[in-house]
Amino acid sequence: MVPSLLFEVMLIGLLGIGSQWVAWRYRMPAIVIMSITGLLAGPILGLMNPEEDFGDLYTPIISVAVAIILFEGSLNLSFKEIRGLGRPVFRISTIGAFLAWILGSVAAHYIAGLNWAAAFVIGGLFIVTGPTVILPLLRQSKLKPRPAKVLKWEGIIVDPIGALLAVFAFEIITFLTANNPDGSALLIFFAASVFAAILGWACGRGIGFMFETGYLPEYLKSPAVFIVVIACFTLADEVVHETGLLAVTAMGMTLANMGISSVEDMRHFKENISMLLISAIFIMLTASLQVDTLLQVFDPNIMGYVLLMMFVVRPLSIFLSTIGTDLSFNEKALLGWIAPRGIVALTVSSYFASILSSAGYADATLITTITFALVFTTVVAHGFSIGWLAKKLHLSKEGRPGTLIVGSNNFTVNLARSLQKARAPVIIVDSSWERLRKAREAGIPFYHGQMLSEQTEYQLDTIPYEYLIAATEFNSYNALVCTTFMPEYGRTNVFKVSPYRHDLNGMGDIVNKVGGRILFRQDLSLDELNQKTREHYVFRQTAITNQYTYKQYLNEKDENTVLLYIMKPSGRMRYYSEELRVTPEPGDTVVSLTPPVKEKEKIMKRLENQRSNNGNNGNGKK
Structure with a gap:
């Protein structure tokens, strides 16, 4: 173990940024390198266990980091960029997400052996691809603009939807299996979701107004946005867990579409912060995994479920949801394969594993194992294959600089x-x-x-x-x-x-x-x-x-x-x-x-x- 918490913080930063540099130097997927580095530092060599070492601070740190990363991604979601892509993105983010949820939940029950409650919760989580994994892959793969934009928009839009869908599934299951069903919990959940969206919009409009009218000096703009993002996430999350993701997404999209020049000026600062947080959080999450969790990954049922999600559920949901759109077969094939899961799936799954266990669901402990198996497998498989597949499907801009x-x-x-x-x-x-x-x-x-x-x-x-x-x-x-x-x-x-x-x-x-x-x-x-x-x-x-x-x-x-x-x-x-x-x-x-x-x-x-x-x-x- 490391000699002190300060040393561990330093080590996490070095390993995260070092992994990013190695990935850049040898043109490899950064997330793959970070995942392997975290596993080596954590469960394999036993140098650190951030979840134990940080104690009660671990979960808030991860949550705030995810909120900032998600906000930075949604800050790029200008509606002007989606011109000509509206129908495919809408279909994939709604019909495609719903199909992936149902098919993934059925597969989790019959293949992975989870009960219906845990299956529908994990099925909701696994519709998430997320900007933390998609955006770095897009930077490295040099996809043509259209498939790249579809993947980016899907990742950022579906990110909060997946977490909310998991919460929704849990509330529904709790309602249906209760001895005395009470619909008030469902109403509270839906009301909290609406509140989160309105809160995010209000925070975005408020910050935008202060920028435009000069109520904030230039040197305070980035720090002010940084704090408002945390406040927006926290307030919504305190009402109902995970609605904070919806709030910061709404805030980022609002700011992105107000046409404020100051947003462009601070975007690079946000990208730098996001890069640092992604690097640190991936190291922390993978280093906190237990050896037993890693060994359970090789269970035939779990491996079968992961393969089914990659080769059946994802392609089927994409092809069915994009019927009637102008996406080509090659674009559908690429979108049907590329769906790496990342930080949001890992963090939210640990939360639901704990509350499902508290509710008496015995197989809830498998949720973390299955999540890690799918995250690591998809990150490695899609990270190394996206460039090759894009070239084969003639969707790559790869070539001489x-x-x-x-x-x-x-x-x-x-x-x-x-x-x-x-x-x-x-x-x-x-x-x-x-x-x-x-x-x-x-x-x-x-x-x-x-x-x-x-x-x-x-x-x-x-x-x-x-x-x-x-x-x-x-x-x-x-x-x-x-x-x-x-x-x-x-x-x-x-x-x-x-x-x-x-x-x-x-x-x-x-x-x-x-x-x-x-x-x-x-x-x-x-x-x-x-x-x-x-x-x-x-x-x-x-x-x-x-x-x-x-x-x-x-x-x-x-x-x-x-x-x-x-x-x-x-x-x-x-x-x-x-x-x-x-x-x-x-x-x-x-x-x-x-x-x-x-x-x-x-x-x-x-x-x-x-x-x-x-x-x-x-x-x-x-």
């Missing part, structure tokens, strides 16, 4: 051509149809629109592009674009052309320090890059080998050559910047903007050969 270029001009069009030759996805975005003429004539994919507009966010598919280059003639706009998209693309993947100009009188230093890394060189402005293309500079590819080393290439290249980027055999690429260290290795290809010396030499040699041939022909005639 692409580049999104803001600004159409001579240089960016030629840069895009070179990227196309390297088989890397590229698109040019510009608000001017006239400036886009060069891109259209060159056959470069383009988007006509303002990069910073809300409309572009919903219409432009940015999934294939890992790099962003701001290369317009307006240096302040380039800096603003980089600052806006830096949290989404990452600090090392956002570039802008150098704002350097001789007539700025030092103002270039100010623009230089705002957002984005300088592309290529500090002393190389867009005007100079465009001038080089007008002087017929060539975009040249040079292979680095063991025989022709990078050092030799640097020694032999023309002094006016501009190093642009390197392309690795795997398809990964790195742009040159004075702020980043780029060192090509044997097998890499260096792409550079080179003076047309070789081309001129070839032209001169061709002309000399023509003159020589003409001279010989003339001599022959004589």
Whole structure:
């Protein structure tokens, strides 16, 4: 065991964020790595048991964390995003959820051997996929926009529904099996659900009003929202357990659809908090499991139930609920397979296991075991298969990392051509149809629109592009674009052309320090890059080998050559910047903007050969 509670908190944080880093570094599902890490630290090696060590604080910590994670996910649920997806999402979240509940409950009774009370409770819990598992998978799998949005909306909408459905099932079963049935409990439950939704809406509108009217200073906005989320969840949860999830979902959706700019400003803060909480909570939950629980997972009835849920219940509920929608067969197949369960299922199942045991249901102790079995199996199976299956079904944007270029001009069009030759996805975005003429004539994919507009966010598919280059003639706009998209693309993947100009009188230093890394060189402005293309500079590819080393290439290249980027055999690429260290290795290809010396030499040699041939022909005639 760990020496102190403080040390355990530190260890949970290290293991959680360390698992996220390993998953990012080796391109693996983060939830799988976190689950395995938690099991190793907890029941397998016995380093810690957070549930015992935290005592009475364990459940409140988990509950508050789930509330914040769910709020952060629902903060992304703008109704504008669901345009064209309303019918499939509605069907899956209602008819599909109901079918999954009934089929899952029947399977839990006849296959897993649970009594009807426990079966209907666990059936309600297992309709939940949840943002804690879906959103990280979507970030890694690079699905096409439509199936990705359906999975995201289903996960966030159904998350509170599953918990409420479990509560509803428990109340119904308690009512039906009571010696003197009293319908007041059911009425209280429904009234509490309505209260939770209204409370969430009121909290969202209240915070939105304070943002819009300036009643909150900028430095208090994120902390205020943080506290109001906890208050909203707690107040609803104190009335009826688990209605707090509905309240924070309603609050997040209300804020997301009010069109408040401040929500966008704090969204990245919420994402960072959510990432930290997901990492810590997964470690805590898996580390708190008992060895007996792990051994029970291998019971044939439990394993059979898990397989039935994955291969029969989920696909059947999806295909039946989406009849008559415009989803393709491939999209239905993907949606029918991807349904990993996560934090909400684990936390709520432990609550119901305790109250069902208190109510005298002997097999209630199996609920935690079955939940863990389904959570771990689906997280592993779906986490490792989503990318492969998406490719097979042609629903993936996976491929070489692409580049999104803001600004159409001579240089960016030629840069895009070179990227196309390297088989890397590229698109040019510009608000001017006239400036886009060069891109259209060159056959470069383009988007006509303002990069910073809300409309572009919903219409432009940015999934294939890992790099962003701001290369317009307006240096302040380039800096603003980089600052806006830096949290989404990452600090090392956002570039802008150098704002350097001789007539700025030092103002270039100010623009230089705002957002984005300088592309290529500090002393190389867009005007100079465009001038080089007008002087017929060539975009040249040079292979680095063991025989022709990078050092030799640097020694032999023309002094006016501009190093642009390197392309690795795997398809990964790195742009040159004075702020980043780029060192090509044997097998890499260096792409550079080179003076047309070789081309001129070839032209001169061709002309000399023509003159020589003409001279010989003339001599022959004589």
